[in-house]
Amino acid sequence: MTTTPRSLTRRALLQQSVAAGAAFVVGSGYVAGSSAAWAMEVQHLQPETMATLIQMARDIYPHDHVGDEFYAAAVKGYDSADAAPGIEAGVAALNAAAVGAGHASYLAAGWERDRVDILRGMENSPFFQMVRGGLVTGLYNQKAVWPLFGYEGESFSKGGYIDRGFDDISWL
Amino acid sequence: MAAPFDLNDDSVVVVIGTGAGGGVLSNELAQKGVSVVALEAGGRYLPQDYINDEWESFGQLAWLDPRTTSGDWRVAKDFSGLPAWIVKAVGGTTTHWAGASLRFQDHEWKARTNYGEVQGANLLDWPIDGAEMAPWYEKAEAKLGVTRTGDRAGLPGNNNFKVFEAGAKALGYEQVHTGRMAINSSDYDERPSCQQVGFCFQGCKFGAKWSAAYTDIPRGEATGNLEVREKAHVARIVHDASGKVTGVEYFDADGNLQMQKARIVCVAGNSFESPRLLLNSASSMFPDGLANSSGQVGRNYMRHMTGSVYAVFDKPVKMWRGTTMAGIIQDESRHDPSRGFVGGYELETLSLGLPFMAAFLDPGAWGREFTTALDMYENMAGMWIVGEDMPQETNRVTLNHDVKDQYGLSVANVHFDDHPNDIAMRNHAYKQGMAVYDAVGATRTFPTPPYPSTHNLGTNRMSENARDGVVNKWGQTHDIANLFISDGSQFTTGAAENPTLTIVALAIRQADHIAREMSAGNL
Numbered sequence: 295m296t297t298t299p300r301s302l303t304r305r306a307l308l309q310q311s312v313a314a315g316a317a318f319v320v321g322s323g324y325v326a327g328s329s330a331a332w333a334m335e336v337q338h339l340q341p342e343t344m345a346t347l348i349q350m351a352r353d354i355y356p357h358d359h360v361g362d363e364f365y366a367a368a369v370k371g372y373d374s375a376d377a378a379p380g381i382e383a384g385v386a387a388l389n390a391a392a393v394g395a396g397h398a399s400y401l402a403a404g405w406e407r408d409r410v411d412i413l414r415g416m417e418n419s420p421f422f423q424m425v426r427g428g429l430v431t432g433l434y435n436q437k438a439v440w441p442l443f444g445y446e447g448e449s450f451s452k453g454g455y456i457d458r459g460f461d462d463i464s465w466l
Numbered sequence: 467m468a469a470p471f472d473l474n475d476d477s478v479v480v481v482i483g484t485g486a487g488g489g490v491l492s493n494e495l496a497q498k499g500v501s502v503v504a505l506e507a508g509g510r511y512l513p514q515d516y517i518n519d520e521w522e523s524f525g526q527l528a529w530l531d532p533r534t535t536s537g538d539w540r541v542a543k544d545f546s547g548l549p550a551w552i553v554k555a556v557g558g559t560t561t562h563w564a565g566a567s568l569r570f571q572d573h574e575w576k577a578r579t580n581y582g583e584v585q586g587a588n589l590l591d592w593p594i595d596g597a598e599m600a601p602w603y604e605k606a607e608a609k610l611g612v613t614r615t616g617d618r619a620g621l622p623g624n625n626n627f628k629v630f631e632a633g634a635k636a637l638g639y640e641q642v643h644t645g646r647m648a649i650n651s652s653d654y655d656e657r658p659s660c661q662q663v664g665f666c667f668q669g670c671k672f673g674a675k676w677s678a679a680y681t682d683i684p685r686g687e688a689t690g691n692l693e694v695r696e697k698a699h700v701a702r703i704v705h706d707a708s709g710k711v712t713g714v715e716y717f718d719a720d721g722n723l724q725m726q727k728a729r730i731v732c733v734a735g736n737s738f739e740s741p742r743l744l745l746n747s748a749s750s751m752f753p754d755g756l757a758n759s760s761g762q763v764g765r766n767y768m769r770h771m772t773g774s775v776y777a778v779f780d781k782p783v784k785m786w787r788g789t790t791m792a793g794i795i796q797d798e799s800r801h802d803p804s805r806g807f808v809g810g811y812e813l814e815t816l817s818l819g820l821p822f823m824a825a826f827l828d829p830g831a832w833g834r835e836f837t838t839a840l841d842m843y844e845n846m847a848g849m850w851i852v853g854e855d856m857p858q859e860t861n862r863v864t865l866n867h868d869v870k871d872q873y874g875l876s877v878a879n880v881h882f883d884d885h886p887n888d889i890a891m892r893n894h895a896y897k898q899g900m901a902v903y904d905a906v907g908a909t910r911t912f913p914t915p916p917y918p919s920t921h922n923l924g925t926n927r928m929s930e931n932a933r934d935g936v937v938n939k940w941g942q943t944h945d946i947a948n949l950f951i952s953d954g955s956q957f958t959t960g961a962a963e964n965p966t967l968t969i970v971a972l973a974i975r976q977a978d979h980i981a982r983e984m985s986a987g988n989l
Contacts, residue, residue, distance in 0.1 A: 354833070355836070355837050356833070356834055357840070357841060359841070410833060417832075426830075426832055430825050431521060431825075434821050434823075434825075434840075435520075435521050443820050443840065443841070443843045444843060444844030445819060445820040445843060446784075446787075447519070448518030448519060448665070449518060449663050449665070449787075450663050450665070450672075451518075454661035454662045454663035454664070454672070454788075455662040455787040456660070456661045456662045458787075459784070459787060460622075460624045460625065460664075460787040460788035461622060461623060461624050461788070462625065462784075463628050463629065466628055466906065
C-alpha cells in the first residue's frame, strides 16, 4: 500500500514538487496526488514514470469512485530493480506514441479518450498486456477496494449470510 | 488409522486420484474389505484449511502444473496455460464443485440413437442406460445427501436465485427450483446445513457441501483397508510380459521415484491426467500407450457447452451472498432439434466474487465498457450455462513432448474446437439467459465466455465394442483386464447435466463389480 513519507508533509510536498499531468505531482523520489492526500516513494523508477503508470492503470480500468492511491498500489510492484528497465522502456514508448498523436506526453493528454486512443494503438504490445494483466489482480484483489464495489469478502467468520440477508432482496 | 501397505504388496488395488471417482471408489472398496492404496498428487486440506478468498484459495487448491492448449476455443486464448479449473488435493475437485447433482435423462444415454448422425461428431451410445443406473444413482444421492431426492428438502433460495426465478417465470419456464444439490438443507450424515457462506467454490468451511475430502476418504481410512498417500504424483503404470498391469511408479512427497505393486490399478486423475498417464505409460508392448488399441485414448474430449450470463439491474442483488449455485431452470434440457441443435442445456445460477468477476466477465477486456459493468457489481445477477457438447475425435489430449512438468514428464496438450452444434446451443442459451434477466428489468446483460473447464469428460470413453472406445460398461479397459478407469474420462457422451453425481454412481457400481470379480477369482 501507499504511505506518506514522514518528511513529506502536505505543505512540504506541494512546495517541493512539480505537476505531472493534472492528477499527480512528483518530486525527488516520490509521486503524490495533486491534493497531497497520498504519496508513494519510488526507488527504481523515475517519479514521472510511476505517475504515468498510475494514469495508464486508471485509463485501462477507470472507476471514478476509486481513488488514485489504489491504482498506485496496484502498480507499485513495478518499482523494483528487475522490472524498472522494462517499465521505463514501455512508458517511453507510450510517451512517444503520445507525441506522435500531438501531445507533449501521455500525461499531458487532457482527455481520457485521447489517452485511450494512444493505448488502443499499443494494446497488443507485451508492455500493455503485462500492465493490464497485472491490474486484474493488482487492482481488484485489493481487499481495501472491495467495499467500494459493495463486495463483502469472507463471510465464514460471521457465520455466513444465513442470518445476514442472503435472501433480503425486496424490489422484485 | 491409515493402513500402511508395503510397496511390494501385490494384493492391493491402487487407485490414482481421490476425487469424485477415485475417492468414492477407494472408500467403497475399503468398506468391502478390499485393501486399497490411493495415490493423490495433491495435499490434504480440510474445512478448517479452506479460505474464503478467491485468489488465495485458488493458489491453495487449483491444479497449476503446466499444460498447453490449442484449438479455436476461447479458453486457449484467454487462459492458454490453464485449460481446466480443477483441484489438486485429497478429495480432488469435490472440494471445489458447486454441488449440482442431476441424473442423466434417459435419452442422453443413447445419444447416437436419439440424435442420429451429426456431422463431425463421434457420437456413440453408452453401453448402459437409465434403468441400469437407477439403483446406483439412488445410492449416490443418499451418499451425497442430494436435496429434492429421497425425503431431503430443497435449499432456500438466495437473492441471486430470486431474480433468476422471477425472470424464468415471467418468461414462462416451469421447471425452476433451487436445484438438486449435494448441500445439506438440514443436518445430514454428520454434516451441518448450509449457512449461506457464498464460497462453495473455495471449499465449504462448514462441510455442508459433500466432498470426498471429509466423508469418503476418512471413512475409508477408518476401516484400516485404505491408505492415502498424499503428494504422490504417478508417473507410469507398468505391466508384465502377459500385458497385465503390475504396479505404479510415482514420485513421492520428497520427489523420490517409488514403485507400488498392485493387483488392480484404477485411474481417476480427471480427463487430462488419466489419458496423459496411459499415454506416458507407453512400452514396447503398448507403443501407443496403455489400453489404446482403439486409438481412442485422449480423444473425444468434452467440456460441456458452457458460458455465463450476467446482468445488471437498477437495484442491488448482492449475488455473492449464499449458495454459489442456488437454482436451476431445466426447461431447455430436453432434446428438441427444432431449436437448431441436438441435446439440451441447463441454466444454473452462479456468482463470482469481485476478484474473479474482474478476471472472468470478459477476459482481456478493458476500458469503460468493462469497468462500468464492474461498477454495478452489487446490482449484478448471474447464471451459468451447462449443455451437452459433441464428442469429436480431434478434440483430444495428447502428450506435448516439448513441455515437461516438474518431474520431467511430458505434459498434456488439450486441443478443443467448438462443434457447430455447441455454438448453436450456446447462442440459444445466451439469448434465453439474457431474456430471463430482461424480463425482470435488467439494464445491461453480458453473454460471458466459458471459463477454464471444470467438467472434463470423455478422453477414455466407455463403449460396447473395443474398437470404439477404451473401457467397457464397468470402466474396465477393453485391452487390460486389471486396469480400470474410474473418473469422468470414461463418459461416452456428456449429457446436459453436471457430471459429479454420475461419476459417483459409476464409482459405487464399479467398486461393487471389482469386489465381486476379486471374490470370484476373475481379477
